[in-house]
Amino acid sequence: MGNDQQAKWDARYAGATNAGEPSRVLSGHAHLLPPQGRALDLACGLGANALFLARLGLDTSGWDLSPVAIHHLQASAQVQALQIDAEARDVTVRPPEPRSFDVICVSYFLERMLTRDLIYALRPGGLLFYQTFTRNGANSGGPRNPAYRLAENELLHLFVPPLKLRAYREDDLSGDPSLGVRGESWLVAQAGRPPANGKTQ
Numbered sequence: 298m299g300n301d302q303q304a305k306w307d308a309r310y311a312g313a314t315n316a317g318e319p320s321r322v323l324s325g326h327a328h329l330l331p332p333q334g335r336a337l338d339l340a341c342g343l344g345a346n347a348l349f350l351a352r353l354g355l356d357t358s359g360w361d362l363s364p365v366a367i368h369h370l371q372a373s374a375q376v377q378a379l380q381i382d383a384e385a386r387d388v389t390v391r392p393p394e395p396r397s398f399d400v401i402c403v404s405y406f407l408e409r410m411l412t413r414d415l416i417y418a419l420r421p422g423g424l425l426f427y428q429t430f431t432r433n434g435a436n437s438g439g440p441r442n443p444a445y446r447l448a449e450n451e452l453l454h455l456f457v458p459p460l461k462l463r464a465y466r467e468d469d470l471s472g473d474p475s476l477g478v479r480g481e482s483w484l485v486a487q488a489g490r491p492p493a494n495g496k497t498q
């Protein structure tokens with residue numbers, strides 16, 4: 298991932314004012330979150346998900362390629378008196394370590410080569426929250442290049458199994474396109490927990 302990408306995102310974040318709202322896949326399923334543990338907002342941008350997770354008491358990290366975005370996140374965390382480990386980091390070069398997080402959230406970032414890293418980075422019982430653009434659902438914003446958008450049911454194919462499905466949403470083009478969630482797919486999936494006999498479920 299080159300300096301060009303970083304420069305592009307740095308320029309986009311240069312005039313940013315606030316982090317905005319957390320992803321709906323995360324805020325809409327917050328009741329699934331553990332009361333404590335380590336959480337990661339991967340490719341966090343301005344870090345709305347990281348701020349949300351930290352407010353809920355999770356020990357939160359936010360990683361992004363853009364040092365400008367990370368600087369904004371550090372400032373937001375300071376203003377809100379939250380502790381966030383915000384780090385400028387190319388996650389394709391330094392993905393999360395195996396079994397290092399109880400919660401991982403990814404919104405509007407799709408790097409398929411990280412699929413295994415994300416699965417292995419979850420601790421037993423850990424949750425993955427994923428929300429990004431699909432190919433079907435024009436006018437939803439996001440990248441024009443279809444390679445950076447999900448194919449039909451792709452989040453399911455990428456993560457389930459080995460993760461267990463907890464929630465999934467992909468309205469596609471059915472019914473009234475002015476309603477529902479269009480042009481995006483949402484997934485909440487969970488790593489197995491070792492039962493008393495030691496085998497992972």
Ligand SMILES: C[S@@+](CC[C@H](N)C(=O)[O-])C[C@H]1O[C@@H](n2cnc3c(N)ncnc32)[C@H](O)[C@@H]1O
Nearest residue numbers: 298306340341342361362363387388389404405
């Ligand atoms: C569309 S933005 C989404 C940001 C944030 N997750 C959100 O929902 O607002 C994509 C983000 O991915 C980051 N990014 C792109 N390539 C990356 C990489 N290799 N490592 C870490 N972050 C990366 C960009 O800097 C940018 O902040």
